């Protein structure tokens with residue numbers, strides 16, 4: 082390889098590196114802007130005494146959120162909406178926040194046997210908060226105090242729904 086060829090391939094490498102690094106710096110700037118914005122939203126939300134959550138569910142057995150974030154000491158006002166049209170007996174949904182002493186699947190297995198109690202297990206220590214079961218077109222609200230800081234699970238306890246209808250509930 083001649084000197085001239087090495088030089089020209091070096092030039093190509095440098096110009097590619099320059100393009101890549103300028104791309105990187107652009108996306109980093111955007112990223113840090115987003116982080117600042119998110120930090121501002123978080124700072125604002127964390128100072129509120131009450132936090133409002135709207136969780137939607139549908140006829141396809143889905144929640145519209147897989148993560149909910151609240152802050153230690155807050156009062157949580159949670160509205161569960163069922164945007165579908167199927168009846169409660171076929172496509173009922175609830176929101177259940179479970180204690181982190183039990184897994185989602187173990188809880189769901191106990192819930193399945195509690196039909197007479199709207200699929201909420203009788204052992205009250207397992208459930209931190211729950212709405213009633215609703216059908217298509219319905220909406221329901223619950224108000225509860227955020228549990229102590231940590232990561233919790235929420236689910237719909239209608240038989241068979243928890244495998245899709247579940248998410249993480251973070252208390253920061």
Ligand SMILES: [Cu+2]
Nearest residue numbers: 173174237242
């Ligand atoms: Cu459900």
